[in-house]
Amino acid sequence: MIWNSEAECMSAEDTRELQLKRLQDVVKRAYENVPYYQKRFAEFNVGPEDIETLEDIEKLPFTTKTDLRDAYPFGMFAVPQDEIVEVHTTSGTTGKPTVSGYTRKDLDIWGEVMARALTMTGAKKSDRVQNSYGYGLFTGGMGAHYGGQKIGATVIPISAGNTRRQLEIMQDFETTILTCTPSYALYLAEVAENEGIDTEKLKLRAGCFGAEMWTEEMRKEIEKRLHIRAQNVYGLTEIMGPGVAMECEVQNGLHIFEDHFYPEVVNPDTLKPVPDGEKGELVLTTLTREGMPVIRFRTRDITALRRGKCACGRSQVKMDRITGRSDDMLKVRGVIVFPYQIEKALLKIEGLEPHYQIIVTRPGHLDELEVQVEASPALFSDEVKHIEEVKRNIESIVHSEIGLRVNVNLVEPRTLPRSEGKAVRVIDKRKF
Secondary structure (H helix, E strand, O other), X not given: OOOOHHHHOOOHHHHHHHHHHHHHHHHHHHHHHOHHHHHHHHHOOOOHHHOOOHHHHHHOOOEOHHHHHHOOOOOOOOXXXXXXOEEEEOOOOOOOOOEEEEOHHHHHHHHHHHHHHHHHOOOOOOOEEEEOOOOOOOHHHHHHHHHHHHHOOEEEOOOOXXXXXXXXXXXXXXXXXXXXXXXXXHXXXXXXXXXXXXXXXXXXXXXXXXXXXXXXXXXXXXXXXXXXXXXXXXXXXXXXEEXXXXXXXXXXXXXXXXXXXXXXXXXXXOOOXXXXXXXXXXXXXXXXXXXXXXXXXXXXXXXXXXXXXXXXOOOOOEEOOOOOXXXXXXXXXXXXXXXXXXXXXXXXXXXXXXXXXXXXXXXXXXOEEEEEEEEOHHHHOOOHHHHHHXXXXXXXXXXXXXXXXXXXXXXXOOOOOOOOOOOOOEEEOOOO
């Protein structure tokens, strides 16, 4: 089932023609209406007239999160204030948040791309979408809400939290589609099991999960516990929110809605483009956004692009699952480690719960890496000797995955913090 066949199945030639027209338009609008871009284009000695081909995008400067923070709150808006009908922000956990402004047309586009995304899960007008993303300044809740409404589905705007109430609503309202972070989906499954709820008897068919990195192993865990198909949605506040890309039923990469978002992948060190299929940092340009056009935004997310028609019938370019970030990777004793590598190793091991934390310390001159992971009730009640054997096995498997020795600490079930939003996986206690 495809929401917008004309856009999602467009030929490569027609896509490039549309992208060039829209790129030229957005560069002109940004240059004429956003002082930041006027200044930056002048520094690079480039103007809208220099964009004659799609490849000419490489002449333009990158935009970073720092640039957006420096423009706080409304310095990046390209329209008068009275045309902005909605604003959202990032969490702002490291300084000022970035602000995202939307016109009515922007909200229509957001609803359109999220309608495409939800349709990939099988959502249709007769469905009930339980939206357990947080509402408010975070983009997750409203993005999924607009997409569900665009389809004509019944949206249950329950937001995040109040987990037992979530499960009660899920049963009473016969929810068919769930939207939330993958870590919260696992927590819902865990609480359901503790409450004696048979998740196989729920009407849930599929889930649209995003806002944090997650592995194939976590997907399998969610699918097994909730008896659904779990699909990956991608987005970021700076570009639009959720709905930049979505995984179809093939579950092998996420289709980027490239009629609205132009993707590049660059080497994060040289900032030069890399060939399709090669991993690098994803860079995105908004092609149709009015309120806040963003040119060549460095997402810091590590992925690769893959082209060609998908078995689902769509032709839009795919991006690989995000496997790390160029700015939140851990460097431990000179070795680069991404948290997803540790998660991937942990979720292969029988007897572990899918809840963990990575703690980095520097007690002396050397970094130490500790992985706290919950053991299953059966494993935790086992003999100490057996638990020690399991611990050594985990340390060996993680070592082979990341090339570093780690200290594994098995903790009791349900003792690590749970999250209703993005899970906090890494605690770095080092002093730099």
